[in-house]
Amino acid sequence: MNFGTLYRKSAFTDNPKGGNPAGVWVGETLPSGDVMQRIAAEVGYSETAFMAPTTGYYRTVRYYSPEMEVTFCGHATIAAGIVLGETEGDGKYQLTTAAGEVSVIVQNEGGVREAALTSVEPKYTGASDVLINEVLSALGWQPSDLDGSIPPARAYAGAWHLVLAVNDQNRLAKLNYDFERLKTIMLREGLTTLQLVWRESADVFHSRNPFPVGGVVEDPATGAAAAALGGYLREAELITVPATILIRQGEAMGRPSRLTVEIPATGGIVVKGTAVPIETE
Incomplete structure (x- = not known):
């Protein structure tokens, strides 16, 4: 069975009562689509990001709302970036999403960890x-x-x-x-x-x-x-x-x-x- 760790973050805020809640699931391999959909529905946030593997600067990410998969989600990417910074260290991470390659730079500024994603070509x-x-x-x-x-x-x-x-x-x-x-x-x-x-x-x-x-x-x-x-x-x-x-x-x-x-x-x-x-x- 593919066990992972689920983090719950609120993005674009410094107050857990503000911002947009996101789930960030991290495991060695991604679960099946049905399982990711079920987990996202159980978490209940507008999106949950599923990320694998558990280490390294290159990750695969998929995003699920409670009802469907979405190609890309910004607030869950920011939440995932903060999780990466906390668990793996600051730096530049490359995420392979359904929409394409998205980089995330995580750094600590004045004691506050910030993530900056660069989107695919708009x-x-x-x-x-x-x-x-x-x-x-x-x-x-x-x-x-x-x-x-x-x-x-x-x-x-x-x-x-x-x-x-x-x-x-x-x-x-x-x-x-x-x-x-x-x-x-x-x-x-x-x-x-x-x-x-x-x-x-x-x-x-x-x-x-x-x-x-x-x-x-x-x-x-x-x-x-x-x-x-x-x-x-x-x-x-x-x-x-x-x-x-x-x-x-x-x-x-x-x-x-x-x-x-x-x-x-x-x-x-x-x-x-x-x-x-x-x-x-």
């Missing part, structure tokens, strides 16, 4: 009017709620997300959507989350991320969507690069999260954060 496409209108209807939003300076787009940095930017913070603060309807649309379109954002300033964004395809109403911190947003802003020339932006997420849920996104002129997008242990009864 890309984006426009979103059809049909898709936009369907999603707006499921959200209970109007086209007039959208910020025309950041057009709707499908964005990718390991998983696909639909980016919708709003022109008013109050619109983002009020999120009450049709779960099953939105889930059906997202499954059909191959979307992992919605990246709903309000741009406070040139380098500060507020974000909310519905995740019904994973059986989760909302993610309090979504590193994959943060990387996808950074890639979209660069590729669509909506930001001057290189740049660093801060994404504030999870506040409306009472789980405040801070995601630092570094957008280089070329290549993968860098998402930084820390993670802290979650105590279980």
Whole structure:
């Protein structure tokens, strides 16, 4: 039997009551898909990362939500990076994911261990009017709620997300959507989350991320969507690069999260954060 060790971390926060909880399972070999799915459902967090082998700088990682496997998960990668730093030491780790190669640099700054992932090459496409209108209807939003300076787009940095930017913070603060309807649309379109954002300033964004395809109403911190947003802003020339932006997420849920996104002129997008242990009864 393949026994492993399960760690529970909350990512993108220094407070276990904030951030996004993630499971990190580490074993010598990965379990079967059915077993990983069962473990992820039992853990109950939006994602659990499964990582093998137990030693070395090269690892294979797979990510499971309670209902399905996802190609890439940022907050579980940050949590895995912190686990690697604590158990193996700081340094650069190379992760082979279903989306491709992702590097994670783990270092200790002033007594705080931080992980920085570099995503696969990002890309984006426009979103059809049909898709936009369907999603707006499921959200209970109007086209007039959208910020025309950041057009709707499908964005990718390991998983696909639909980016919708709003022109008013109050619109983002009020999120009450049709779960099953939105889930059906997202499954059909191959979307992992919605990246709903309000741009406070040139380098500060507020974000909310519905995740019904994973059986989760909302993610309090979504590193994959943060990387996808950074890639979209660069590729669509909506930001001057290189740049660093801060994404504030999870506040409306009472789980405040801070995601630092570094957008280089070329290549993968860098998402930084820390993670802290979650105590279980």
